[in-house]
Amino acid sequence: MTLLLPLAGALILSLLRLPRRVQGLVGAGSILLAFLSGLLMVSSGGGPGPYPFAAHGALSQPGVEVQLGTWLAAGTLRIPLGLWVDGLTAVFVLVITGVGFLIHVYSLGYMAGESDADYGRYFASMNLFVAAMLLLVLADSFPLLLVGWAGVGFTSYLLIGFWYTRPAAVVAARKAFILNTVGDVGLILAIALMAARLGTVDFTGVLGPAGAAALAAHPAVATWIGLLLFVAAAAKSAQLPLQAWLSDAMEGPTPVSALIHAATMVTAGVYLIARTQAVYAASPAAAAWAGDLGALTAFAAATVGVFSYDIKRLLAYSTMSQVGYMISGVAFGAVAAGVSHVVTHAFFKALLFMAVGLVMHAVSDERDMRRMGGLARRLPLARWGFLAGALALAGIPPFAGFWSKDAVMGGLLHGGDLFAYALLALAALLTPFYIFRAYYLTFGGKYRGEGEVHPHASRSLQWPTVVLAVLAVVGGIFAVLLQSGWGTALDPGSMAISTVLALIGWGAAWSIYRGGDIRADAWTAGALGAAVRSEYGWEGLWQGALVRPAHGVAAWLLGAWEGRAWPAAQSATAAGAAALGHGLSLWQSGLVRRYALSMFCGAALLLLWALVR
Amino acid sequence: MPVGLPFYLALSAVLFVIGGLGVLLRRDPLVMVMAIELMWNAANLAFVAAARHYGDMGGQVFVFVVITVAAADVAIGLALTVLLGRTRGTLDADRLKWLRG
Numbered sequence: 257m258t259l260l261l262p263l264a265g266a267l268i269l270s271l272l273r274l275p276r277r278v279q280g281l282v283g284a285g286s287i288l289l290a291f292l293s294g295l296l297m298v299s300s301g302g303g304p305g306p307y308p309f310a311a312h313g314a315l316s317q318p319g320v321e322v323q324l325g326t327w328l329a330a331g332t333l334r335i336p337l338g339l340w341v342d343g344l345t346a347v348f349v350l351v352i353t354g355v356g357f358l359i360h361v362y363s364l365g366y367m368a369g370e371s372d373a374d375y376g377r378y379f380a381s382m383n384l385f386v387a388a389m390l391l392l393v394l395a396d397s398f399p400l401l402l403v404g405w406a407g408v409g410f411t412s413y414l415l416i417g418f419w420y421t422r423p424a425a426v427v428a429a430r431k432a433f434i435l436n437t438v439g440d441v442g443l444i445l446a447i448a449l450m451a452a453r454l455g456t457v458d459f460t461g462v463l464g465p466a467g468a469a470a471l472a473a474h475p476a477v478a479t480w481i482g483l484l485l486f487v488a489a490a491a492k493s494a495q496l497p498l499q500a501w502l503s504d505a506m507e508g509p510t511p512v513s514a515l516i517h518a519a520t521m522v523t524a525g526v527y528l529i530a531r532t533q534a535v536y537a538a539s540p541a542a543a544a545w546a547g548d549l550g551a552l553t554a555f556a557a558a559t560v561g562v563f564s565y566d567i568k569r570l571l572a573y574s575t576m577s578q579v580g581y582m583i584s585g586v587a588f589g590a591v592a593a594g595v596s597h598v599v600t601h602a603f604f605k606a607l608l609f610m611a612v613g614l615v616m617h618a619v620s621d622e623r624d625m626r627r628m629g630g631l632a633r634r635l636p637l638a639r640w641g642f643l644a645g646a647l648a649l650a651g652i653p654p655f656a657g658f659w660s661k662d663a664v665m666g667g668l669l670h671g672g673d674l675f676a677y678a679l680l681a682l683a684a685l686l687t688p689f690y691i692f693r694a695y696y697l698t699f700g701g702k703y704r705g706e707g708e709v710h711p712h713a714s715r716s717l718q719w720p721t722v723v724l725a726v727l728a729v730v731g732g733i734f735a736v737l738l739q740s741g742w743g744t745a746l747d748p749g750s751m752a753i754s755t756v757l758a759l760i761g762w763g764a765a766w767s768i769y770r771g772g773d774i775r776a777d778a779w780t781a782g783a784l785g786a787a788v789r790s791e792y793g794w795e796g797l798w799q800g801a802l803v804r805p806a807h808g809v810a811a812w813l814l815g816a817w818e819g820r821a822w823p824a825a826q827s828a829t830a831a832g833a834a835a836l837g838h839g840l841s842l843w844q845s846g847l848v849r850r851y852a853l854s855m856f857c858g859a860a861l862l863l864l865w866a867l868v869r
Numbered sequence: 870m871p872v873g874l875p876f877y878l879a880l881s882a883v884l885f886v887i888g889g890l891g892v893l894l895r896r897d898p899l900v901m902v903m904a905i906e907l908m909w910n911a912a913n914l915a916f917v918a919a920a921r922h923y924g925d926m927g928g929q930v931f932v933f934v935v936i937t938v939a940a941a942d943v944a945i946g947l948a949l950t951v952l953l954g955r956t957r958g959t960l961d962a963d964r965l966k967w968l969r970g
Contacts, residue, residue: 846969848901848962852892 276372283379284360287386291353297341327400333451336458340396347595347738348393348527355519355602356386358720362610363511365716366617378418382515385411389520393527397458398447401528405443405492408521409436415516416508428504435501439491443528446484453477463534471538482535482542486587489525489546493579495553500791500798502576506568506623510616513568514609518575519602526582526598530591537589544673547587551668551676551683554580556792558686562693563780563788566623567612570694574649575605577683581664584676590667596735597660603731604648604656607724608691611642614721615698618711625694629772630703635711637718639699641725646695648728650688651758656731658754663739666750684754688761693769693777701772877918884911896962898953902946909939 264286327337360382367378388407395401410433417429450457454470454477461467471478489495494502505517516522529536529546536543557576564570578601585594615631615638616623632639648655651662665684668677703709768776779785787793884907891904913932920928954960 844969846966848965849893849896856889856893 276375279372279376279379280364283383284357284364286383287353287357287360290386290390291350291357294346294349294353297346297349323396327397332455333457335399336397337400338396339394340459341394344527344530344591344595345393347599348523349390351599351602352386352389352393352520355606355724356515358723359511359515359519359606359610361716362514362613362720363509365714366511366613367509368714374418378415378509381411381414381418382512385415385516385521389524392524396460398443398450398462399457402440402443402447405488405524406440408516408524409433409440409492412436412505412516412521415512416505418508418512422507424504425507428501428507432501432505435498436491438498439488442484442487442491446481446488449477449481449484459531463532468534468538471535475539478535478539479542482532482539483545485528485532485535486542486546486549489528489583490549491525492528493522493525493583494576495525495580495583496549496556499553499557499576500794503569503572503791506566506572510568510609510613513572514606514613517572518605518609522575522579523582523598523602526579526586526594529583530586530595533586533589533591536587543587543589547584547668547673547676548679550580550583550585550587551679552580553577554584554683555679555686558683558690560788560791561690562686563785564690565625565780565789567615567625567628567694567698568609568623570625570690571605571608571612574608574687574691575601577687578605578649578661580683581661581680584680585664585667588668588673588676590664590670592739593660593663593667596738597657597664599738600648600656600660600728600731600735603724604645604728607641607721607728608645608649610717610721610724611638611645614638614641614711614717617717618709619705620707622705622707625697626774626777627705628698628703629701629705629774630699631709632699634703634709635699637721641721642695642699644725644728646688646691648731649691650762651684651754652688652762653751653755654732656728656735658751658758659732659735662747662751662754663735665754666747669747669750681753681757684757685761688758689765692762692765696765696769696772697774697777699772700770701774704774874918874922878915881911881915881918884908884914897960898946898950898962899960901962902943902950905946906939906943909935909942 323336323338325337326334328335360379363378363382367375370378385408388404388411390404392401392404392408395404413429413433413436416432417426419425447457450462453474454462454467456462456467471481487498491498502517502522506513508517536546554577557573557580561570561573561577564573578597582594582597582601585591585597614635615628618631618635618638619628622628644655648657651658653659661684665677665680668680790796888904888907888911891907892901895901895904913935916928916932916935920926920932950960953965957965959965
């Protein structure tokens with residue numbers, strides 16, 4: 257039910273031509289109903305007692321599988337078609353539909369300027385995205401998960417390129433799609449490896465006791481599966497080395513960035529790794545690769561965030577960084593911490609994007625912080641919303657982010673990977689710095705832009721922002737409940753370290769930027785800043801290693817093949833046909849007697865053939 | 870020596886070849902029609918000889934069919950010849966080659 261409602265919404269919106277109000281109603285309403293049915297599912301079905309938030313240890317209960325039939329059966333391999341519900345799924349379903357609903361409501365106001373057809377297209381794509389994401393987390397086998405996996409990649413492509421008349425948006429959409437496809441290939445290869453070596457591709461078979469025993473018996477297989485799954489997760493969650501698409505994806509509408517590129521889709525990688533704990537438990541090597549690359553992403557993206565001018569890109573780097581925390585956490589076995597960070601991050605990052613959306617609406621879609629400033633008084637809601645999100649992101653207690661981010665770091669400290677812990681601690685120092693830099697530059701000081709500031713926020717823009725702001729403040733309660741539900745305890749020592757780090761970062765930002773003066777930011781303008789902003793030349797590396805050779809091959813094909821060889825082949829064919837026709841036309845002499853002779857010869861040959869045979 | 874089937878078939882073959890050569894070598898459409906007629910009748914001769922030899926009336930029945938078709942053939946051939954002579958003013962088959970490709 258949860259799954260079908262958004263799908264139905266997408267179908268209705270894409271097939272029928274509806275008036276604008278109905279489009280909005282269907283778009284947001286289907287997600288609300290999905291959220292309610294998700295709540296119902298979690299509180300009634302699913303498992304023992306009202307979970308996930310009540311019974312101690314309920315989250316680690318085995319899942320409930322709803323078999324709908326067999327999708328494919330080939331030889332001994334059977335791919336079931338069914339749904340799988342356990343604590344992990346329940347958390348994701350509620351986040352996807354809950355935050356998704358708020359963002360749909362926000363979109364009602366945010367996209368009001370679009371034409372009727374585009375408005376419907378927008379909500380159809382959004383609903384389709386939610387449906388694909390729900391399929392991803394509800395699937396009971398890896399192939400079915402792949403369907404949702406590719407589905408969110410595709411709808412993300414649709415929504416990044418929503419403004420398809422802007423070249424930058426189209427290029428960004430294509431880039432996101434291509435890099436996501438790399439991840440899809442990783443997932444397909446992982447599935448193939450499971451099918452070949454384990455003989456099964458459903459969750460019960462691979463992740464259950466039998467699968468765990470098989471994986472433990474073949475550590476090399478477990479390592480390969482783990483690495484391939486990490487490739488998939490890295491592409492979807494914008495982790496090194498496949499991170500390059502996320503910052504460009506900010507070309508899409510801001511609510512899209514909030515829903516897909518902050519709250520839900522980029523956390524699909526976290527879900528995948530959390531789901532396949534059995535694989536990573538069997539292969540410490542794969543877990544270390546995934547966790548260390550996640551931690552490296554968390555740190556590297558945070559440094560890029562420090563130097564960003566484009567406020568949406570800054571949030572995108574922040575997302576990469578935070579997802580790096582989650583990946584690192586779940587890869588090193590701190591599942592509860594990583595997943596609770598997914599929840600709180602969905603709250604505060606969606607909130608930050610909504611606040612930025614309000615700002616962009618007011619300053620005619622300006623995204624450069626250097627042309628903002630002084631907006632605190634004009635946009636109080638955006639200001640307070642952004643502040644709440646920033647405090648939560650920075651990990652200042654008692655805001656939401658603190659409880660989950662700290663849990664990740666505490667988990668790593670106990671998991672014993674000090675390299676990853678050090679990177680995450682540095683990132684935790686940088687995070688408050690970059691987000692408060694953005695806060696002071698955007699809302700403090702004097703207005704530096706040229707255009708008029710005209711705040712206009714309809715009610716549908718306002719109340720989701722308020723709800724998420726409240727969640728960003730108190731959402732830590734969910735994180736704590738989740739972790740106790742999973743049976744992990746908080747660690748006071750690590751909490752103290754994190755708090756000190758966050759306060760140092762905030763203090764540094766405050767001492768430099770508190771006046772909101774852009775001159776304080778001069779130090780980011782140099783060559784170092786430019787180098788960091790280009791993601792340490794990563795973009796250039798892709799360009800040099802892949803894009804430019806591909807262009808070269810394309811140009812060669814265009815010139816040598818399309819330009820010369822192919823036309824030559826074409827005219828050779830034409831000339832051959834003409835010559836053949838001319839030769840045959842000599843036969844048509846028009847002489848009756850020659851025709852008669854041909855007939856006689858033919859008849860004689862037939863006769864001869866009949867005799868000889 | 871009794872005159873048997875092989876003699877009739879040999880005569881039929883000779884007549885057929887003479888007719889065929891007539892079609893191929895003569896250039897007058899009227900003569901070509903006559904030569905075709907000769908070929909028809911060579912076939913007819915073979916038919917009736919075989920019918921007689923095997924005591925089967927099928928061959929004779931077929932000859933009637935052939936005679937009918939040959940009559941239609943002659944009618945069309947003569948009509949074409951007359952029309953060609955009138956409209957083109959010549960009865961040389963080799964000069965009537967405006968269907969040349």
